[in-house]
Amino acid sequence: MSESEFIDLAEATLDSIESAVDAAEVDIEAARTGNVLTLELDNGSKVVINSQAPMQQMWVAGKTGAFHYSRKGDRWIDTRDGSELFAALSRLISAQGGEAVVLRG
Numbered sequence: 001m002s003e004s005e006f007i008d009l010a011e012a013t014l015d016s017i018e019s020a021v022d023a024a025e026v027d028i029e030a031a032r033t034g035n036v037l038t039l040e041l042d043n044g045s046k047v048v049i050n051s052q053a054p055m056q057q058m059w060v061a062g063k064t065g066a067f068h069y070s071r072k073g074d075r076w077i078d079t080r081d082g083s084e085l086f087a088a089l090s091r092l093i094s095a096q097g098g099e100a101v102v103l104r105g
C-alpha cells in the first residue's frame with residue numbers, strides 16, 4: 001500500500017474509533033490532534049491511538065502496555081497476539097476504565 005493510501009486508511013480508522021466511542025454512550029472524552037487520538041476515560045486515565053506511516057501500523061498505548069496493529073485484509077490485527085483492533089480497544093478500555101465497553105468498527 002502506498003503511503004497516501006495508508007494515511008487515508010489510518011484517518012478513516014481514527015474517525016471510526018471516534019464514532020464507535022460516541023455510539024458506545026460511555027463517558028470518554030476523545031481529542032484528536034493530527035494522527036493522534038487520545039481517549040480520556042472517566043477515571044482520568046488515557047488510551048492513545050496513533051498512526052505510524054513509516055511502519056504502516058496503528059499503535060495503541062494504555063496502562064497495560066503498547067500494541068501495534070498491521071492491516072490484514074479489511075482489519076487491523078495485533079502483530080503479537082493476532083487480536084483485532086476494535087475488540088482489543090474494547091477490552092483495554094473496559095479493563096482500564098472499570099466498566100464494560102464494546103466498540104464496533
